[in-house]
Amino acid sequence: MTIAMPMSKGLPVLMRRGEIFFGRTVINSLAFEFTSALLAKQINPLPIWIVAVPYNIKKIQQRAFVRLDVALPVQIAKMEDGQVIDEPVINAVTKDISGGGIQIATTNEWQIGSKLLVTVDYQDIGAITLKSEVVRVQQPQPDRVLFWVGIKFLEISERDRGNIIKFIFKKQLEQRRKGLE
Missing domain, CATH: 2.40.10.220 (predicted glycosyltransferase like domains)
Structure with a gap:
């Protein structure tokens, strides 16, 4: 799977090949958390990460107001x-x-x-x-x-x-x- 290289304060997030990370994504207004591992990085033509297939995928609530x-x-x-x-x-x-x-x-x-x-x-x-x-x-x-x-x-x-x-x-x-x- 390919994702845009994560940035923090305008700088790329630094990780080593094989390192495990936790991510979040929004699909059709639903938010999900997942675990994956960095397989490779690519800078040109666009800065991307190639990551392992996500696992431990969980739907998360993102309520704007307390219930x-x-x-x-x-x-x-x-x-x-x-x-x-x-x-x-x-x-x-x-x-x-x-x-x-x-x-x-x-x-x-x-x-x-x-x-x-x-x-x-x-x-x-x-x-x-x-x-x-x-x-x-x-x-x-x-x-x-x-x-x-x-x-x-x-x-x-x-x-x-x-x-x-x-x-x-x-x-x-x-x-x-x-x-x-």
């Missing part, structure tokens, strides 16, 4: 062409929340890419309504009609995001204090 496991009430309306569809509003509960989205537990199985108008009732902050999109759907138990739906916020003001993040940190602090008692 908090918490059950909060959620109301969801489906959207098409930027407008709410006249269907009944679905009531659900969050599994976890972050500054970038939520995961809910629901009996509704939305398709990935579905656009939703999501209202989460955050204790102490109040309700926040945001245009969102389904990014992940899991069915944890095949014999039950229950889905875990990952939803990312599409449009969120920095004020709303900041309030959500403050809420998360406050709840984490409360949980830590309870753990110390």
Whole structure:
């Protein structure tokens, strides 16, 4: 396998032939870590490393926001062409929340890419309504009609995001204090 020669502070990373290294790569927005060994270096026409086939490949999470496991009430309306569809509003509960989205537990199985108008009732902050999109759907138990739906916020003001993040940190602090008692 050939990779661009790694650089650090504008200088090539120095390694000897046969030396083992750990690397990271992003493929289709998914991040992976791996182990490999340097087989050879080449400077011309481009500085590259020839490396052994990677092993110990692991998918890694690269979340931009801290997640908090918490059950909060959620109301969801489906959207098409930027407008709410006249269907009944679905009531659900969050599994976890972050500054970038939520995961809910629901009996509704939305398709990935579905656009939703999501209202989460955050204790102490109040309700926040945001245009969102389904990014992940899991069915944890095949014999039950229950889905875990990952939803990312599409449009969120920095004020709303900041309030959500403050809420998360406050709840984490409360949980830590309870753990110390």
